[in-house]
Structures are given as structure tokens and as C-alpha cells.
Amino acid sequence: MMADSIVPVKEIEEKAEKMDTDKMWVIMGPQHPFSHGLWTLKVKLDGEIVTDAEPIVGYLHRGWEKETENRTYPKIIPMADRLCYAASMTYTHLYCMTVEKALGIDIPEKAKYIRIVADEVCRINSHLMWLAAVGTDLGNLTVFLWCMREREYFLDLNVKLCGARMTTNFPRIGGVRNDTTELFDRDILRTVQHFEKALWDIIYLIDDSSIFVSRMKGISYITREQAANVGLTGPAMRGCGVDFDLRRDDPYDNYDKIDFEVPVLQEGDSYARYMIRVEEMFQSCEIIKQAVGKIKALGKNAPYRIKTPSRVPAGTAFAKLEDPRGESMMYLVSDGTDKPYRLKVRSPIFVNVSSARLQSVGVRIADVPAVLAQIDMCLGETDR
Amino acid sequence: MVQYTGLSEFICGNPDWIYPNPMLNEYCPFDTYNLAYDLAYKVWEILGGTIAWLINLIWPGNPISSWLIDDPTMVLFALIVFMLLIFMVAFVNVLIVLWMERKCMGRMMDRRGTMIGLKGFLQCVGDGFKTFLKENTIPKKVDKMTYMWTVSLIVGLSVLVACMVPLSQRWYVVNYDSGLLIIMAFFALAPFFILVSGWSQNNKYSLIGGMRAAELMISYEVPMLILIATTALMAGSFNIGDIVYAQNDSLWYFIPQILGFIVFFFCAPAEAERVPFDIAEAEAELVEGWQTEYAGMKWGLIMLADYLRGTVSCGMVVILYLGGWTLPFLGDFSQFTIEGSSGIGYLLAWLPMPELVFILKSYVVFFFMILTRCALARVRTDQILNIGWKVFMPLAVINLVIVLFLRVGGVI
Amino acid sequence: MDSDAVLQKPSVDEITQALKEKFPCVEIKGTAVRRVFAKVPREHIFKICKYIHDNLTFEHCSIVMGIDYVDHMYTVYILTNYYTGTAIELTADIPADDLHIDSVTPIWQGANWHERETWELFGIVFDNHPKLERLLTPKTYEFFPFRKSYKLRGWE
Numbered sequence: 041m042m043a044d045s046i047v048p049v050k051e052i053e054e055k056a057e058k059m060d061t062d063k064m065w066v067i068m069g070p071q072h073p074f075s076h077g078l079w080t081l082k083v084k085l086d087g088e089i090v091t092d093a094e095p096i097v098g099y100l101h102r103g104w105e106k107e108t109e110n111r112t113y114p115k116i117i118p119m120a121d122r123l124c125y126a127a128s129m130t131y132t133h134l135y136c137m138t139v140e141k142a143l144g145i146d147i148p149e150k151a152k153y154i155r156i157v158a159d160e161v162c163r164i165n166s167h168l169m170w171l172a173a174v175g176t177d178l179g180n181l182t183v184f185l186w187c188m189r190e191r192e193y194f195l196d197l198n199v200k201l202c203g204a205r206m207t208t209n210f211p212r213i214g215g216v217r218n219d220t221t222e223l224f225d226r227d228i229l230r231t232v233q234h235f236e237k238a239l240w241d242i243i244y245l246i247d248d249s250s251i252f253v254s255r256m257k258g259i260s261y262i263t264r265e266q267a268a269n270v271g272l273t274g275p276a277m278r279g280c281g282v283d284f285d286l287r288r289d290d291p292y293d294n295y296d297k298i299d300f301e302v303p304v305l306q307e308g309d310s311y312a313r314y315m316i317r318v319e320e321m322f323q324s325c326e327i328i329k330q331a332v333g334k335i336k337a338l339g340k341n342a343p344y345r346i347k348t349p350s351r352v353p354a355g356t357a358f359a360k361l362e363d364p365r366g367e368s369m370m371y372l373v374s375d376g377t378d379k380p381y382r383l384k385v386r387s388p389i390f391v392n393v394s395s396a397r398l399q400s401v402g403v404r405i406a407d408v409p410a411v412l413a414q415i416d417m418c419l420g421e422t423d424r
Numbered sequence: 425m426v427q428y429t430g431l432s433e434f435i436c437g438n439p440d441w442i443y444p445n446p447m448l449n450e451y452c453p454f455d456t457y458n459l460a461y462d463l464a465y466k467v468w469e470i471l472g473g474t475i476a477w478l479i480n481l482i483w484p485g486n487p488i489s490s491w492l493i494d495d496p497t498m499v500l501f502a503l504i505v506f507m508l509l510i511f512m513v514a515f516v517n518v519l520i521v522l523w524m525e526r527k528c529m530g531r532m533m534d535r536r537g538t539m540i541g542l543k544g545f546l547q548c549v550g551d552g553f554k555t556f557l558k559e560n561t562i563p564k565k566v567d568k569m570t571y572m573w574t575v576s577l578i579v580g581l582s583v584l585v586a587c588m589v590p591l592s593q594r595w596y597v598v599n600y601d602s603g604l605l606i607i608m609a610f611f612a613l614a615p616f617f618i619l620v621s622g623w624s625q626n627n628k629y630s631l632i633g634g635m636r637a638a639e640l641m642i643s644y645e646v647p648m649l650i651l652i653a654t655t656a657l658m659a660g661s662f663n664i665g666d667i668v669y670a671q672n673d674s675l676w677y678f679i680p681q682i683l684g685f686i687v688f689f690f691c692a693p694a695e696a697e698r699v700p701f702d703i704a705e706a707e708a709e710l711v712e713g714w715q716t717e718y719a720g721m722k723w724g725l726i727m728l729a730d731y732l733r734g735t736v737s738c739g740m741v742v743i744l745y746l747g748g749w750t751l752p753f754l755g756d757f758s759q760f761t762i763e764g765s766s767g768i769g770y771l772l773a774w775l776p777m778p779e780l781v782f783i784l785k786s787y788v789v790f791f792f793m794i795l796t797r798c799a800l801a802r803v804r805t806d807q808i809l810n811i812g813w814k815v816f817m818p819l820a821v822i823n824l825v826i827v828l829f830l831r832v833g834g835v836i
Numbered sequence: 837m838d839s840d841a842v843l844q845k846p847s848v849d850e851i852t853q854a855l856k857e858k859f860p861c862v863e864i865k866g867t868a869v870r871r872v873f874a875k876v877p878r879e880h881i882f883k884i885c886k887y888i889h890d891n892l893t894f895e896h897c898s899i900v901m902g903i904d905y906v907d908h909m910y911t912v913y914i915l916t917n918y919y920t921g922t923a924i925e926l927t928a929d930i931p932a933d934d935l936h937i938d939s940v941t942p943i944w945q946g947a948n949w950h951e952r953e954t955w956e957l958f959g960i961v962f963d964n965h966p967k968l969e970r971l972l973t974p975k976t977y978e979f980f981p982f983r984k985s986y987k988l989r990g991w992e
Contacts, residue, residue, distance in 0.1 A: 180802075
């Protein structure tokens with residue numbers, strides 16, 4: 041044995057101390073059952089407890105904003121559908137609203153109510169998909185399948201309204217593509233009535249099970265100040281005690297003529313954020329009922345679309361909209377041609393996921409999926 | 425124990441046609457009558473006899489033929505067929521349980537479940553073949569010896585323990601006085617190899633999964649062993665047959681030991697690593713836990729081992745609390761014999777009733793495990809330890825104290 | 837009106853007045869219902885944002901974005917008040933030869949990724965940003981793809 045090849049124990053110990061060997065980085069994603077899309081969460085584990093986390097996105101960056109600069113305004117509508125498959129209606133709506141703001145026009149009453157109905161159907165769709173994901177993340181497949189079953193009815197409503205299930209291509213600059221089809225109001229009221237009962241089944245399955253509740257309650261606390269500061273929006277923010285909803289506090293279209301409640305909880309834990317979304321589904325049903333009544337009251341022959349010029353006057357305009365996942369916003373800069381000079385999208389998830397560290401530090405690795413499911417990840421709009 | 429003649433008569437006609445009674449062979453390894461061995465012996469009697477006869481036709485007076493029908497050779501080959509038979513029963517049992525789980529889960533989740541052939545039963549067979557055909561990939565940086573050997577040991581131990589559960593007094597592999605302890609010992613061995621396997625895979629998910637398996641085993645083995653000791657105390661023996669007949673003589677133990685029954689019913693899925701206690705392979709956060717790096721047939725075998733362990737834990741519930749292969753008023757059906765009864769009695773004697781009763785009872789227990797799986801979410805690691813040590817453990821001790829009082833008071 | 841007072845629920849008029857009084861350099865371009873549009877010099881952006889956050893209770897930074905006008909660039913901030921729903925749009929002009937502006941991430945954590953994105957797509961450097969690295973595009977990129985000078989293949 042050669043004596044000089046032996047490294048002194050002290051040196052090894054010092055090296056090990058520097059290397060931080062009692063903790064390890066675990067990379068969850070991009071192909072991981074929890075990630076629901078292509079993104080990565082690097083978590084630093086001390087045993088089972090997460091001590092640090094870093095989200096990595098960008099695998100799906102398509103340059104959406106740059107591509108719009110080479111397309112005329114109507115051509116961007118189907119592109120806006122593709123921002124998020126679960127919330128396609130709201131993004132198309134948002135885009136049309138932004139261009140209408142830049143044009144300075146007001147759309148017919150009926151179109152506004154049809155858009156509200158379409159938005160709320162979309163919101164229930166999105167929330168049901170989120171609830172399904174929560175089920176699988178907590179290790180239960182029954183919730184997943186029950187939610188998907190209920191979601192099917194709302195996709196059928198989309199078909200009834202505009203002929204497509206997910207990428208709807210329905211709102212237009214200056215209104216909507218078509219009027220509500222025959223018997224649409226009957227079908228939607230039936231569906232909503234059925235859904236209000238069926239949702240209780242799912243709630244019984246989750247809330248009455250102490251395992252489900254104990255997996256969500258009391259973990260990942262976020263205070264009101266933190267939530268506002270990191271830019272959490274939507275249900276995640278309202279579960280932390282911020283009493284703000286764009287539909288009520290900064291109303292667009294005709295949301296100010298509809299009577300509904302904004303659920304807010306002060307707890308700020310994962311369970312509160314879950315409760316908010318479930319409660320929002322009931323409120324969406326309420327909104328749909330009222331809006332369908334208003335559409336009916338406007339009569340069959342009311343206009344639903346107006347003609348708009350193809351060129352937008354030079355200037356800037358922005359519109360905000362309460363997406364199922366939070367505050368989405370588009371900022372349009374036009375130079376007077378028929379193509380936008382710059383179109384910027386604010387995606388709520390893009391900001392919500394940047395707070396993954398705040399949400400997941402301190403919880404166990406088993407809870408990371410359960411906590412981050414409350415973001416309701418959708419990579420199409422995050423990376424754009 | 426009356427010798428069973430029903431099924432063997434069906435196979436061979438008159439049992440005396442070829443050979444009188446396997447028990448009369450002086451090399452017979454069993455002290456009491458064993459139905460599986462009887463069937464295996466008769467199957468080899470026909471096969472080996474035919475081979476010996478054919479060889480003798482070609483080369484008359486050769487030594488191989490006479491060796492084949494020799495007494496010790498007969499026992500050797502009969503034991504091989506016996507082992508295959510025991511394994512086949514366990515294997516078919518697993519297929520049925522798998523089919524049952526998929527179908528029941530489907531119905532619970534408002535879908536159809538498997539649909540291919542025989543109400544979906546052939547889907548399980550097809551899935552098995554599919555895993556056979558898959559490419560056997562091994563990651564470059566695994567510790568190959570440990571990687572390969574641990575999976576063999578895990579699967580092997582599970583098969584062993586599944587084969588060792590007796591289906592009745594006459595369908596067993598070994599009939600030790602400490603049979604219950606041996607089964608539990610083999611049952612508890614697999615998590616150690618899971619831990620080693622997690623280390624060997626050079627994968628952080630597997631590592632965490634292996635650690636969790638060991639964690640789970642430690643916290644659930646203790647209450648289970650206390651419960652087993654309680655039952656043994658009540659029956660006065662560790663012999664499975666004695667426990668079953670003690671229940672048959674007094675009453676099924678789930679009535680006096682209702683606490684123990686509940687605790688054991690929830691510990692059993694933890695031992696078999698099923699939802700809600702499948703933290704070792706929690707697919708939401710650990711991909712597939714300690715199985716992450718196993719592909720193809722290795723993964724298929726692990727799946728098989730999982731379900732074998734599931735059936736074994738159901739079998740243990742049946743043995744310990746639900747009267748094993750006996751039914752109230754009917755006992756173990758030994759009062760019905762082919763010769764002595766007619767009508768329904770003849771049918772009951774002709775069918776392998778105790779074995780069927782045992783298997784059907786374990787299916788019922790498994791059905792309730794499926795319901796639990798459908799309704800519940802996965803429990804977190806710290807919660808699992810809390811439930812194990814702070815809820816199940818005291819309940820098991822209380823159960824033991826109750827049984828002690830009953831025993832001392834002379835009630836049972 | 838005291839310029840350092842904290843206004844819990846500022847109306848649009850109060851906001852414009854407070855901004856004008858406190859910062860003479862701010863140019864109010866216009867107002868609408870729940871909207872204030874202002875142009876600010878880039879040297880004072882941090883101070884102004886700090887005032888808006890602390891004294892006008894604008895807790896939320898909705899967006900930070902860049903616009904490329906070839907000879908100069910804009911950064912646009914849209915800030916939201918959670919009590920009234922009012923939004924302020926701040927526009928800062930940056931000359932093309934000196935693409936620097938103060939980061940507002942120390943005020944609003946939510947601006948972090950917006951600023952990273954703006955940097956990687958437009959090349960506007962946000963001083964004092966905690967981690968100005970590429971986020972959406974690969975780490976090897978050495979160009980800024982959303983500038984007008986970056987031509988898309990197949991279009992032009």
C-alpha cells in the first residue's frame with residue numbers, strides 16, 4: 041500500500057461538508073406524472089422535506105407573440121385558441137376584447153352575454169380538469185374519471201354552441217361567430233341543473249374523506265401579502281385572502297349586470313385554494329343561468345356581431361380578463377396596418393408557477409404534486 | 425381426515441386402476457392426505473407410465489423404463505408436478521383477482537373496465553404476454569448484480585409465500601406447527617430487498633421508494649405480529665389448521681376480536697403495498713417508486729408479485745378472522761363422502777368444497793380492499809407512520825388485553 | 837395633500853394628483869374609468885414604483901413588457917390595485933444604445949419572470965435583478981429573438 045495515496049479523513053470530511061451531501065436535488069420533470077405538461081421542478085430534499093425548489097419552463101416556447109406580428113388580425117383568433125387547450129374560449133375572448141378596445145367600438149348586448157356563457161362553460165371545463173388532476177396527484181383515480189365524465193357534458197355544450205369541442209374559434213372581433221343555436225338554452229340549463237347535483241357527489245368523495253382533507257389541509261401556507269407580492273392571481277390568490285376578482289372589481293362585457301358572489305377564504309393553505317375553485321364552479325352555474333335568461337330576453341333577432349374595419353388605428357390598448365387560472369391580459373401595440381406591431385400576452389400560470397418555491401418549500405415531497413396541482417398547470421400559455 | 429376421492433375419480437376413473445393410494449408409497453413425503461399431491465401423483469402416474477411403456481416398446485427390457493416406474497422416482501416427479509400445480513392455482517388466483525380488481529374499479533369509476541374476451545378476463549392474460557414481449561432494458565449505471573438478484577428474490581419470496589398459504593387441511597405444502605409465523609416471516613422479508621433494490625438502481629426516485637418501503641414495513645409489521653400472537657393465544661397454536669378448527673369449534677374470531685379484525689384489514693394492504701398505503705411506488709411524485717428502472721418482464725413479474733402479496737394478505741385475513749375454509753354448521757365438509765351421501769351431499773363431496781370456500785372468502789375480502797382503493801387517496805409518509813404507531817399499535821394492544829381477559833375469564 | 841400619506845383606496849383623480857405632486861417628471865398621458873396612463877423617465881422608475889406600491893397600495897404588478905421601436909425601446913408596466921381594481925400603465929422610454937433600466941423585482945416578486953423574459957427576448961437589461969438568466973429560450977442563444985431586427989424565416 042502506498043501511504044501517500046491515502047487522503048486524510050479530515051480533508052474528506054471538510055469536502056463532504058462543502059458538498060452538502062445530506063441533501064439532494066431531485067428533478068421532477070419534464071416527463072413526470074406530476075408535471076401535467078412539459079416543465080421541470082427541481083426540488084432539494086432533506087430526507088423527505090423540500091428545502092428549495094426551482095421551476096424550469098420553456099420547453100414549449102413557440103414564439104407566439106412574434107408570430108402574431110406577421111398575421112392579420114382575424115387570423116390570430118384561431119391562434120389564440122391554441123394558447124391553452126383548457127381555456128381556449130377565454131383567450132379568444134380576451135384577444136377580441138383587446139382589438140375592440142384598440143378600435144374603440146362597443147359590441148352588441150347579445151354578443152356580450154353569449155361570451156359570458158361561453159366563458160363560464162369554459163371555466164367549469166377547466167376547473168373540472170383541474171379537479172381530475174388533483175385526484176390523480178393524490179393517488180385516487182375515481183375523482184379523475186368522475187370529473188372527466190362531467191366535463192364531457194360541457195364539451196357537448198361547446199359543440200352545440202360552435203361545433204368544436206376544445207379549440208372553439210368562436211368569438212370574433214365585434215361579436216361572436218354565430219347566435220346561440222336552437223334549444224341551446226334548454227340544453228345548457230339541463231346540464232347545469234344536472235351538474236350542480238353531480239358536483240356534490242365528487243365533493244362528498246373528497247371532503248368526507250379524512251385522508252383527502254388531511255393531504256391538503258395545513259400545508260403550504262401563503263399569507264395575503266406574499267400572495268399579492270409574488271403575483272399569484274385567480275383562485276390561488278383568493279384562497280390566500282385577497283378579495284379581488286376582475287369580473288366584479290374591474291368588470292368587462294356585462295359582468296356588472298350579473299349578480300354573483302366571489303368566494304374568498306382567509307386560510308391560505310392548499311385546502312382553501314381547493315375550496316375556492318369548487319365554489320367557483322357553483323358560482324359559474326349561477327352566472328350561466330342568469331346570462332341565458334338575459335339572452336332569451338333579448339329575443340331571437342337581436343344582433344350578435346357588428347362589422348369592424350380590418351385596420352386598427354395606431355396606438356396601444358390592453359384588456360384584462362378573469363381566466364379560470366387567474367388574471368390574463370393582452371397588450372396590443374398597433375401601427376395603423378392590418379397586422380399588430382406587438383401583441384403581448386400575460387399568462388396567469390407563468391407568474392403563478394414562478395412562485396413554486398414559495399409554495400413548496402417546507403412541505404414533503406409527497407405533497408409537492410398536491411400543492412402544485414393548485415396552480416392548474418397548462419404549458420401552452422405559460423411558454424407561449 | 426377422510427381420503428378425498430371425488431376429483432381423482434373423475435380424472436382416473438377407478439383410483440385403483442393404476443396405483444392404489446399415494447400414501448402407500450413408502451417414500452411419500454406427507455404424513456396426512458394431500459389432495460394436490462394425490463392429483464400430481466396420478467398425473468405423473470399416467471404420464472410417466474405412458475413414457476415408460478413407449479420406451480419399453482422400442483427397447484424391451486431397458487433400465488430407464490423400470491427406473492421411471494420405481495417408487496422414489498415416482499415421488500420425485502410427482503413432487504415436481506405438485507409444485508407446478510400449487511403454483512398454477514396461485515397464479516390463476518392472481519389472474520382472477522386482477523380481473524376482479526379491474527372490473528370492479530371500472531364499475532366504481534363509471535366505466536366498463538377490461539373488455540377483451542370472457543367479460544374482460546383475457547385482457548389480464550394479454551397484458552402478461554405483452555410484458556413478455558417487451559424489450560428487457562437495463563440502465564447503464566445500475567449495480568447489475570443487486571439489480572437482478574433483488575427482483576428475483578422479491579418475486580421468489582412472494583411466490584413462495586403465496587404457495588405456502590394452505591387452501592385447506594388437505595391442500596398445503598408444509599404443515600408446520602409454526603406455519604403462521606413462517607408465512608409472516610417470508611411475507612416481511614421482501615421490503616428488505618426492496619430497500620436494497622432501491623439503492624442498486626442509481627435513481628433517486630427508487631432510493632426514496634426503497635426507503636419508504638422499509639419505513640412502511642417497520643411501522644406495520646409490529647401491530648400485525650401482535651395481532652397474530654393474539655390469535656395464536658386464542659387458538660392455543662400457531663398451526664394454521666388448528667387456528668381454523670378452533671374457530672370452527674367456537675366462533676369466527678372477527679366477533680370477539682373486532683378491533684383486531686379492523687386493524688388487520690387495514691394493515692394487510694400496507695403489507696402488500698396497495699392503495700391507500702402504496703407510498704413506496706407513489707406514482708404521482710416518485711414515477712414508479714422502487715420499480716422505476718425495471719422494464720419489460722421484470723416489471724411484469726413485480727406486478728405479479730404485488731398481486732400475489734395481495735391475495736396472501738386476504739388469505740391471512742380469512743385464516744385469522746373469518747374461519748378459514750370452514751363454514752358455520754357445515755364445517756370443512758368432511759362429513760360428506762362420495763359413498764355415504766347422495767343428492768346435494770354427493771355434489772358437495774364431489775366438488776373441492778373447502779378449497780373453494782377459502783378462495784371465495786378471500787375474494788370477498790379482496791373486494792372490500794378494491795372498494796377502499798377506489799374511495800381513498802394515498803396517505804402521506806408521516807401520516808402513515810402516525811396511523812401505524814399511534815392508532816393501530818394501541819388498538820392491537822387493547823385487542824390483546826381483551827383476549828387475555830376473555831382467556832383468563834374462561835369465556836373462550 | 838400630504839404627498840407621503842398612504843392612500844388605501846385611491847381614486848383615479850387622487851392617483852394622478854399624487855403622482856403629479858410627488859414626481860413632476862411624470863407625464864400623465866390620459867385617464868379612463870379605473871385606468872391611468874403615464875409616461876415616466878427611466879431613471880426614476882424604481883422610486884416611482886416604490887411610491888405607487890407603498891403609498892398608493894398597488895400590490896400587484898400585472899405585467900412588465902418590452903416594445904421594440906427599432907430606434908428606441910419601451911418598457912411598459914401595468915400595476916393593479918386590489919382595493920379598487922384601478923390599473924396604472926407606466927411607460928418608460930429607453931434609448932437603443934443604452935438598454936438599461938432599474939428592476940422592480942425588489943418591490944414586486946411577481947415581476948421577476950416578466951423581467952427575465954423581457955431581457956431574453958429584447959435585450960433590455962434590468963439592473964439589480966436577482967437572477968437575469970434566459971428562461972424560455974435555450975441558454976446558448978446569443979441573440980434576442982423578439983426584436984424587429986430578428987427576421988423570421990419564411991416570411992421575409
